[in-house]
Amino acid sequence: MMTTGHAPNCRFCATPLTHTFVDLGKTPLANSYLADVGADAPPEPVFDLHARVCPSCLLVQVDDSVPPDEIFSDYAYFSSYSDSWVAHARSYAEAMRKRFALGANSLVVEIASNDGYLLQHFVAAGVPVLGIEPAANVAAKAVAKGVPTDVAFFGEETARRLRAQGVAADLMAANNVLAHVPGILDFVTGFKVLLKPEAVATFEFPHVLNLVRDVQFDTIYHEHFSYLSLVAVEKVLAEAGLRAFDAERLATHGGSLRLFVAHRDSGHKESEALRSVRADEHGAMLDRIDGYQAFAPRVEEVRRQFLAFLAEARASGKTVAAYGAAAKGNTFLNYCGVGTDDIVCVFDRSAEKQGRFLPGSRLPIRAPGDITSVRPDYLVILPWNIAEEVKAKNAGIADWGGRFVTAIPTLEISAP
Ligand SMILES: [Zn+2]
Structure with a gap:
């Protein structure tokens, strides 16, 4: 798990960061919601999201890959x-x-x-x-x-x-x-x-x-x-x-x-x-x-399980939607490489986000009330920290046989 190539130095003790914690690839900023994804819209900028652990002080940290004026805009x-x-x-x-x-x-x-x-x-x-x-x-x-x-x-x-x-x-x-x-x-x-x-x-x-x-x-x-x-x-x-x-x-x-x-x-x-x-x-x-050292393989396993679920849902003609347009959902979807071919939209309560699109995955953000017209067979709950609350509020998906999906720490599918 040694990293090849040039390693940055620890932001605390300046030791070269030779050990990867997990490399999540190039992703857009998690809170940079898009107003437009039409043919003329420019591609959103992406930056390395690479977490490393300092072999000396054990501080886990991500690389400084984003210009400061971009990072504090939100x-x-x-x-x-x-x-x-x-x-x-x-x-x-x-x-x-x-x-x-x-x-x-x-x-x-x-x-x-x-x-x-x-x-x-x-x-x-x-x-x-x-x-x-x-x-x-x-x-x-x-x-x-x-x-x-x-x-x-x-x-x-x-x-x-x-x-x-x-x-x-x-x-x-x-x-x-x-x-x-x-x-x-x-x-x-x-x-x-x-x-x-x-x-x-x-x-x-x-x-x-x-x-x-x-x-x-x-x-x-x-x-x-x-x-x-x-x-x-x-x-x-x-x-x-x-x-x-x-x-x-x-x-x-x-x-x-x-x-x-x-x-x-x-x-x-x-x-x-x-x-x-x-x-x-x-x-x-x-x-x-x-x-x-064991963390990155466990992250890869989460992605493997989720992509296998999506492949099977697609093969059987099921509709998959997501819930929760928050930062952690963006990290997850972009690491998994998921787009609108796999997940039709994401529901979110924030009126400011509705009508916009997630950065990277470009899922359209819709109001939770739209769920009855989308009628997803699977609702992927992205903010696992409030999964129980989301399940309680969306128990109505039972009307058309819908099921809930959470992917972290392991894939779970449950009926309302
Ligand atoms: Zn250090």
Whole structure:
């Protein structure tokens, strides 16, 4: 599984990345939905989607193959859109306020604070906050809600500028941003600069342990630079003069970790929960390079099973449609090389996406209500994380004998 040809260097420790985790080929950006696929429409640009694992620090990462101005164009996409995410933010704010006794003399700083979806709950409880958000239009929404926001990309330089202005944090939050930053050490060093001596930072990220165990290769996309293990994150933290002292396991994004981090020489005691995550990673061999080598063949097997299913459906004249026009579906369909010959359309609730086309596969996106006119024999559910919800909402396909299909971690066909 050594990679031939020129290998890039690790984005954290600069070791040459000689080991492939999985190579998903050339694919368009996962969130670049197309308005037109007519004969005159230009082909969508494609970029290598190649995940590698560093043989030294074990950070799983994708190559930098996309120009930065392309990659951040969809940044506002992470807006506070879903009810469950808003509820997650509220319960986080309440738990942190109680656990760390935050009050009117504290300061909570959130990185990539978006439209203030999280900090607003601290504001409501009388705790001073500062958001840091690179998108000026999104930051303006936060300010309008009463959430002070500094418009900047976060890293050591931004942290030093704020520190010079007197900013020092009691709690810093970085939820689902660590995996998206290209320079992970510079980013984490910013926390070292802004945290008060006994202050705490929390980092939430999808846990690579779940990605490996459940073959969640469709969570790999260009905008998502790193796939994080505790073992790799602890190396980054140590380099920045920080350490983790506690961990929580979360159900979000197919299984996430929330790490509690403090200065290396702070008084926070290491928890049993943190040691348990370390032990799990050791058990899955994620603390050595061997644990990452079996992944790519398992991904190939998912594709083999899915293509065999499509071939059989086509041979027997069945209609196949898909559900869920999200990023992970695009990674999956493009890796499998699927197009409109195999799947007639994809249904999605987002009115902004309806009438458009998926990048690469070019499946037309239709409203869920259209399912009764398409009458698919098989409905392929792309977002496996909400499969049960999708099945419940589309139980009506039973009227014409329709069945549900999920492809990850293994192909499953079920009746409503
Ligand atoms: Zn490395």
